Amino acid sequence: MSQRITIDPMTRLEGHLRIEVEVADGKVVNAWSSGQMFRGIEMILQGRNPEDAHHFVQRSCGVCTYVHSLSSVRAVEDALGLEVPENARLIRNMLHGAQYMHDHIVHFYHLHALDWVDIVSALKADPQKTARIAEDLTDAQWGGTPYYKSVQQRLQTFVDSGQLGIFENAYWGHPAYKMPPESNLIAASHYIEALRLQAKAARMHAVFGGKNPHPQSLVVGGVTSSKDLSADRIAEFLYIWKETQKFVKDVYIPDIVAAAKYYKDWGGIGGTTNFLCWGDFPQGNGKDENLFMPRGLVQERDIKNLREADQEKVAEYVTRGWYEQDRARHPFEGVTKPDPGEYEPDDGQYSWIKAPRYDNLSCEVGPLSRVLVAYANGHEGISKNVDYVLKTLDVPAGALFSTLGRTAARAIETLVIGEAVEGWVNELVANVKKGDNKVYQSWKMPTKEMMGYGLNDVPRGALGHWIKIKDKKIDNYQYVVPSTWNFGPRDEAGKLGPVEEALIGTPVADASRPLEILRTVHSFDPCIACGVHVIDPDSNQVYKVRAT
Numbered sequence: 044m045s046q047r048i049t050i051d052p053m054t055r056l057e058g059h060l061r062i063e064v065e066v067a068d069g070k071v072v073n074a075w076s077s078g079q080m081f082r083g084i085e086m087i088l089q090g091r092n093p094e095d096a097h098h099f100v101q102r103s104c105g106v107c108t109y110v111h112s113l114s115s116v117r118a119v120e121d122a123l124g125l126e127v128p129e130n131a132r133l134i135r136n137m138l139h140g141a142q143y144m145h146d147h148i149v150h151f152y153h154l155h156a157l158d159w160v161d162i163v164s165a166l167k168a169d170p171q172k173t174a175r176i177a178e179d180l181t182d183a184q185w186g187g188t189p190y191y192k193s194v195q196q197r198l199q200t201f202v203d204s205g206q207l208g209i210f211e212n213a214y215w216g217h218p219a220y221k222m223p224p225e226s227n228l229i230a231a232s233h234y235i236e237a238l239r240l241q242a243k244a245a246r247m248h249a250v251f252g253g254k255n256p257h258p259q260s261l262v263v264g265g266v267t268s269s270k271d272l273s274a275d276r277i278a279e280f281l282y283i284w285k286e287t288q289k290f291v292k293d294v295y296i297p298d299i300v301a302a303a304k305y306y307k308d309w310g311g312i313g314g315t316t317n318f319l320c321w322g323d324f325p326q327g328n329g330k331d332e333n334l335f336m337p338r339g340l341v342q343e344r345d346i347k348n349l350r351e352a353d354q355e356k357v358a359e360y361v362t363r364g365w366y367e368q369d370r371a372r373h374p375f376e377g378v379t380k381p382d383p384g385e386y387e388p389d390d391g392q393y394s395w396i397k398a399p400r401y402d403n404l405s406c407e408v409g410p411l412s413r414v415l416v417a418y419a420n421g422h423e424g425i426s427k428n429v430d431y432v433l434k435t436l437d438v439p440a441g442a443l444f445s446t447l448g449r450t451a452a453r454a455i456e457t458l459v460i461g462e463a464v465e466g467w468v469n470e471l472v473a474n475v476k477k478g479d480n481k482v483y484q485s486w487k488m489p490t491k492e493m494m495g496y497g498l499n500d501v502p503r504g505a506l507g508h509w510i511k512i513k514d515k516k517i518d519n520y521q522y523v524v525p526s527t528w529n530f531g532p533r534d535e536a537g538k539l540g541p542v543e544e545a546l547i548g549t550p551v552a553d554a555s556r557p558l559e560i561l562r563t564v565h566s567f568d569p570c571i572a573c574g575v576h577v578i579d580p581d582s583n584q585v586y587k588v589r590a591t
Contacts, residue, residue, distance in 0.1 A: 147410075303432075356401055
């Protein structure tokens, strides 16, 4: 007999997401992903000045602020046929790289790690044994028996008080947790250290962006950072970058490898079929050319036959969304007309998220897609690190197509993109030394009708903004974000969205504590926020559970 499990809303993510699954014989056999909030910024933008659009779209979220701004200015620049100065390209890459470093660290340690790490189990750890294990695992600047004993005492204080604070209401003791107490204590300490580090890492955006969130230095035509091209400001950025990159190399990567050894079975759980990425980090002028992270499409998991990716093949379905029903449309022709209704997952509308498709394919976007495309392209940094992880874990390449592979890919690209940031800084320094301080290309808005698009690949995946300009005003504006790709519902043909597909086959040991479902959903880093309600249809019992 099957049963339905509803998690609404999901926790440890941005926005409001409902996940419903049907479980039979201990595994998920059907799934529905429902976005429970309506954004509507496309409607707000109509009739406004195109060069102001990026200020609005970066307010879509308090996390993904810079990346929407970057896509927006690129869309207007594409419409104008405008190329930005070399220094602007470099600063944009530096800020974008900083976004990856900060975002991925926060995601793993504070949004996803608790799906793998049993914090309460750490209270049973032997601090001396923990210190010995940590010495072999990490080159972190902290450690030793007294340090791990102090972390354990801090956790014990939470427990004794009856309030676990940030670790409250999770599924501690769940049989799906596999790591021993000492490994859990190490991970708990790194959770705390990552909290300290992420506050510093966010300052990289403030150096050349003015502030974080919502950096203010991006403009159509370049950046406004001309006064920041000083030795002191560049050194400040580099100092924070160095500390953050050291954490990625010495702590984040080892933690991923260490944890993965206990969860190798998740190398066969949570996979999807098709993978799309727009690529990013331009290495020179020229639209969409010579990208550090390449563009491409992996179809049917065939990484030996990488396909080109063209934005013209994107279309969004609204068949199962709370919108006025319409045919699938390319974003240039996109329509956003809300039509609220009942939640009807089986045969009706059930989400505010549209269903984007690439050439009618449901495609996963994000770190795994980027790493697969880069690996297929022979990207030196990605290939070296992927091969290292596969060899260390003694797993085949097929294990990449999974929840575990998705989580490892995020760490790998954080390291590789972090390394590239230093190169962009050095290029900027070389330009400044030879007297090149140009960061902005002046322009004028023509009266003719124009269209443009801005593509980038952001921490959560492929992002695109499309704009139509008429009489110097925005006539239409649409954007397709990573979580639209990943968390979209079924389309007109009934094809599942990527997260819906990924959940099929997921084991569920305890319907009242669906930890396994959280693992796969969180591995996509949803940006769509916070209690969990699970209903057992056989007994009609309602489980009210909260996850940290």
